Amino acid sequence: MVITAAAELFAAQGYGRTSLRQIAQSAGVAVETVRVQGRKRSLLAAAVRILSFGRDVDEPVLVAPEADDLRAASTPDEFALAAARLLTGLASRTVGVWRAFVSAAADDPEVDAELARVQALIRSNLGSAVELLADRGWLRPDIEPDEITVNLWLLVSTENYDKLTGRLGWSTQRYEQWLARALSDLLFR
Numbered sequence: 001m002v003i004t005a006a007a008e009l010f011a012a013q014g015y016g017r018t019s020l021r022q023i024a025q026s027a028g029v030a031v032e033t034v035r036v037q038g039r040k041r042s043l044l045a046a047a048v049r050i051l052s053f054g055r056d057v058d059e060p061v062l063v064a065p066e067a068d069d070l071r072a073a074s075t076p077d078e079f080a081l082a083a084a085r086l087l088t089g090l091a092s093r094t095v096g097v098w099r100a101f102v103s104a105a106a107d108d109p110e111v112d113a114e115l116a117r118v119q120a121l122i123r124s125n126l127g128s129a130v131e132l133l134a135d136r137g138w139l140r141p142d143i144e145p146d147e148i149t150v151n152l153w154l155l156v157s158t159e160n161y162d163k164l165t166g167r168l169g170w171s172t173q174r175y176e177q178w179l180a181r182a183l184s185d186l187l188f189r
Contacts, residue, residue: 001027001028001029002023002024002027002029002033002034002037002043003037003043003046003047003050004027004047004050005023005026005027006018006023006027006034006040006043006044006046006047007047007048007050007051007097008026009022009023009026010043010044010047010096010097010100010101011095011096011097011099011100012096014099014100014103014104015040015044015100015101015103015104015111016103016104016107018040018100020034020035020040023043041104041108041110041111041114042114044097044100044101044104044111044114045101045114045115045117045118047097048094048097048098048101048118051093051094051097052090052093052094053066060124060125060128061125061128061129062125062128062129062132066086067086069082069085069086070082070083070086070129070132071132076133076138076184076187076188077184079133079138079187080180080181080183080184080187080188081180083129083179083180083183084176084177084179084180084183085176087156087179088161088172088175088176088179090158091156091158091161091162091175092161092165092172094158095158095161095162095165095166098158098159098162099158099162101115101118102115102159119153122153123149123150123153126149126152126153126156127145127146127149129152130145130148130149130152130187131145133187133188138187138188139187139188140186140187140188140189148186148187151186152183152186152187155179155182155183155186156179156183161175164178
C-alpha cells in the first residue's frame with residue numbers, strides 16, 4: 001500500500017513535491033509506517049519495481065513469469081513481438097514515476113546513485129536477452145553483442161516511450177508496433 005501510494009504521488013506531482021506525510025495519508029497509514037519502508041529515494045526505486053512487475057524484487061527479467069513469451073518464442077519475429085509487448089507494458093506502467101526518478105536524480109546525488117544502480121540492472125537484463133538470442137543463433141553477426149546491448153538499452157528506455165506517446169501523441173499500440181520493428185532491425189537484420 002505504501003509503495004503503491006508513493007508511486008501514484010511521485011507520478012502525479014514529482015519526487016520533490018511528494019512528502020512522506022502525503023504518502024502516509026494516501027496509503028492510510030502513519031508516517032512511521034512509511035519510514036519503516038525506507039527513505040524516500042528507496043520508495044522511488046521500489047515504486048518502479050512494483051509498477052513494472054507487481055513486486056519489489058531485483059530478479060532477472062528473463063526468469064520472471066512475465067517473460068514466458070520471450071522464452072517460448074520459436075522465431076526471431078515472435079521474440080521481437082513478445083519483447084515489444086512486454087517492454088511497452090513496462091513503460092506504460094512506469095512512465096510517470098520514471099519521469100520523477102530521472103528528475104529527482106538531477107538534483108539529488110543519492111537518488112542519482114540509485115538511478116544508476118537501476119539502470120545497470122536494466123542493462124544487465126538486456127545483456128542477458130542478447131546472450132539468449134546469441135545462444136539461439138538469432139543475433140545479427142555484424143555488430144558486437146556489447147554494442148547491441150547498449151543500443152538496446154537506449155532504444156527501450158522509458159524516456160523514448162514518453163517522447164513518442166507523451167510528446168508526439170502516439171498510441172500505445174502504435175509505439176508497440178514501432179518497437180517490434182525497431183527491435184527486429186537492431187537484433188536480427
